[in-house]
Amino acid sequence: MQTTVAALPPRHYLNDGFGIRSWLFTRDHKRIALLYLATITLFFFIGGAMAVLIRLELATPAGDLVTDETYNKLFTMHGVMMVFFFLIPSIPATLGNFLVPLMIGAKDLAFPKLNLLSWYIFVVGGLFTLYALISGGVDTGWTFYTPFSTISSTSKVVPTALGVFITGFSSILTGLNFIVTIHRMRAPGMTWFRMPLFLWSIYATSLIMVLGTPVIAITILLVAAERLFHFGFFDPAVGGDPVLFQHLFWFYSHPAVYIMVLPSMGVVSEVVAAFCRKPVFGYRIVAFASVAIAVLGFLVWAHHMFVAGISVYAAMIFSVLSMLVAIPSAVKVFNWTATMYRGSISWQTPMLYAMGFIGLFTIGGLTGVFLATLAVNVHVTDTYFIVAHFHYIMVGGALMGYLGGLHYWWPKISGRLYPEFLAKLSAGIIFLGFNLTFFPQFVAGYLGMPRRYHAYPPDFQVLNVLSSAGASILGVGYLIPMAYLMWSLRYGRAAGSNPFGAVGLEWMTTSPPPTENFATTPVVAWDAYDYKGEVEGRVA
Amino acid sequence: MSQTHVVPTRVYYTIFAILMFCTYLTVQVAFLDLGALNTVAALAIAVFKAVLVVLFFMHVKYSTRLTWVVVIGGAFWLGILLALTMTDYLSRAWGTFG
Numbered sequence: 001m002q003t004t005v006a007a008l009p010p011r012h013y014l015n016d017g018f019g020i021r022s023w024l025f026t027r028d029h030k031r032i033a034l035l036y037l038a039t040i041t042l043f044f045f046i047g048g049a050m051a052v053l054i055r056l057e058l059a060t061p062a063g064d065l066v067t068d069e070t071y072n073k074l075f076t077m078h079g080v081m082m083v084f085f086f087l088i089p090s091i092p093a094t095l096g097n098f099l100v101p102l103m104i105g106a107k108d109l110a111f112p113k114l115n116l117l118s119w120y121i122f123v124v125g126g127l128f129t130l131y132a133l134i135s136g137g138v139d140t141g142w143t144f145y146t147p148f149s150t151i152s153s154t155s156k157v158v159p160t161a162l163g164v165f166i167t168g169f170s171s172i173l174t175g176l177n178f179i180v181t182i183h184r185m186r187a188p189g190m191t192w193f194r195m196p197l198f199l200w201s202i203y204a205t206s207l208i209m210v211l212g213t214p215v216i217a218i219t220i221l222l223v224a225a226e227r228l229f230h231f232g233f234f235d236p237a238v239g240g241d242p243v244l245f246q247h248l249f250w251f252y253s254h255p256a257v258y259i260m261v262l263p264s265m266g267v268v269s270e271v272v273a274a275f276c277r278k279p280v281f282g283y284r285i286v287a288f289a290s291v292a293i294a295v296l297g298f299l300v301w302a303h304h305m306f307v308a309g310i311s312v313y314a315a316m317i318f319s320v321l322s323m324l325v326a327i328p329s330a331v332k333v334f335n336w337t338a339t340m341y342r343g344s345i346s347w348q349t350p351m352l353y354a355m356g357f358i359g360l361f362t363i364g365g366l367t368g369v370f371l372a373t374l375a376v377n378v379h380v381t382d383t384y385f386i387v388a389h390f391h392y393i394m395v396g397g398a399l400m401g402y403l404g405g406l407h408y409w410w411p412k413i414s415g416r417l418y419p420e421f422l423a424k425l426s427a428g429i430i431f432l433g434f435n436l437t438f439f440p441q442f443v444a445g446y447l448g449m450p451r452r453y454h455a456y457p458p459d460f461q462v463l464n465v466l467s468s469a470g471a472s473i474l475g476v477g478y479l480i481p482m483a484y485l486m487w488s489l490r491y492g493r494a495a496g497s498n499p500f501g502a503v504g505l506e507w508m509t510t511s512p513p514p515t516e517n518f519a520t521t522p523v524v525a526w527d528a529y530d531y532k533g534e535v536e537g538r539v540a
Numbered sequence: 541m542s543q544t545h546v547v548p549t550r551v552y553y554t555i556f557a558i559l560m561f562c563t564y565l566t567v568q569v570a571f572l573d574l575g576a577l578n579t580v581a582a583l584a585i586a587v588f589k590a591v592l593v594v595l596f597f598m599h600v601k602y603s604t605r606l607t608w609v610v611v612i613g614g615a616f617w618l619g620i621l622l623a624l625t626m627t628d629y630l631s632r633a634w635g636t637f638g
């Protein structure tokens with residue numbers, strides 16, 4: 001499949017300047033992607049450490065490992081770290097940053113300095129949150145619900161809120177950068193409907209970032225302001241309404257789920273096409289489905305509030321609207337399946353992750369339809385059913401896609417191959433560990449086990465032991481790729497420009513690419529995923 | 541980007557005067573008891589002022605169609621937030637007793 005001589009090119013973005021300054025002042029989108037990769041990996045392992053402690057505590061029914069207050073802080077910090085500092089930036093800021101210019105045939109993003117700035121903002125926001133963590137922690141849950149967060153909690157709400165507020169700007173700037181880049185910087189011949197579907201999903205994600213993030217930023221600032229100065233936004237005693245906080249919070253935080261999962265869907269489209277050697281079935285429909293998910297995602301938020309005392313009539317409207325999101329999501333799942341039909345499938349690591357995504361996302365999505373149903377929602381609200389559901393979306397979906405994408409483009413990013421056997425093995429371990437961790441939580445939740453308690457009735461112990469055992473397997477599954485990807489940076493075999501024989505501009509430059517990406521601006525005369533054209537020599 | 545529109549300073553002074561007059565109006569209206577219309581009046585004046593700022597001070601009036609799409613899109617999304625939130629507040633009391 002691979003004819004180029006397997007050696008790293010003499011000149012590429014990684015050896016174009018050395019030393020800490022060449023990284024901290026870089027404007028190269030590829031280096032900024034790696035800065036993000038290092039930062040979010042750190043946050044992932046901090047958030048993961050919290051998860052380990054949570055699962056250890058829940059291995060026995062008695063609340064014996066940590067106090068109830070510490071437990072509250074653990075799940076809060078786990079949520080804050082994973083949502084705001086890992087999942088939201090995960091694919092857009094790393095793979096998106098790396099690939100958007102490469103995939104459209106550009107030298108960089110439209111605003112390279114702004115791109116670097118958004119990383120610095122992200123770091124500052126992260127430092128605020130780490131300060132809150134070290135100086136005592138927060139116990140409000142990652143959702144910061146009022147009135148607890150504004151009146152009752154005695155923990156570090158303000159620094160955490162500021163951390164999330166600051167990080168929001170990094171998200172907005174990244175989204176803005178992608179939108180402008182995709183509009184203005186496409187290479188000649190790269191029309192909207194020739195773009196890889198990854199870019200459509202990144203574009204849709206960017207729309208959510210730009211339209212939604214300002215709302216959460218202001219809302220979280222209002223919480224801090226109300227806490228400090230006792231304004232009356234959310235406090236009924238001074239004319240506010242605590243439910244208003246939930247409206248504002250979920251107006252962003254429901255679409256935020258699509259910030260996490262849409263990019264993964266983009267990865268799956270790329271990977272499925274590359275490893276079935278076929279164009280994605282119904283390309284245009286899949287492209288529009290991304291935009292439809294982004295738009296519909298803004299019309300459903302009150303499904304998080306059905307038992308919060310909102311109007312039953314509003315609840316009915318939101319229930320129906322929530323179910324609509326299932327349509328474009330299902331379109332994607334069916335189209336990936338149709339792409340695989342009669343494809344010549346090769347089961348390499350990225351494809352295993354893509355398959356994992358499709359299955360687990362489907363379970364997560366369908367349980368989401370249960371939750372959109374008013375009566376079922378009342379039964380399972382604030383139980384482990386919810387916890388299981390959103391972990392199927394965020395870990396089974398978003399994280400699987402992230403790892404799949406990281407493996408698929410790792411040879412492009414690093415110029416080197418990872419050990420395929422270990423990679424397949426850890427993909428299997430992660431799939432197994434994930435299901436063992438979270439499937440029992442559906443059962444526990446359905447039987448009535450509430451979330452966010454450090455002790456529980458002994459009846460639930462078997463399910464919780466299963467879950468904790470699964471979590472330890474999952475943890476091992478995450479450490480293995482961490483180890484061999486680092487190893488491959490130095491010892492991996494050189495990958496060559498296109499190790500998977502994939503179609504796409506990013507595969508038509510060296511691995512790792514030169515700082516300016518392409519020696520000459522490419523001219524595109526083929527559609528995305530033109531695998532037939534690749535064979536017939538139409539793809540230059 | 542290719543051509544910059546030069547706006548005569550006269551326009552800025554006029555808009556500034558209108559904004560100041562509207563501020564005066566807001567203060568005066570605050571002293572009238574319009575019942576439920578108090579909020580409506582204050583918000584209407586505020587929205588009018590915001591539109592003037594966006595159109596003239598932010599140069600949207602002289603910008604490309606794509607800029608218009610972005611501005612209207614942003615306002616529309618704010619509309620979604622307000623409208624769907626109001627479906628809750630306006631109908632919360634319906635069909636409840638006591």
Ligand SMILES: [Cu+2]
Pocket residue numbers: 253254257300301303304
């Ligand atoms: Cu939701």
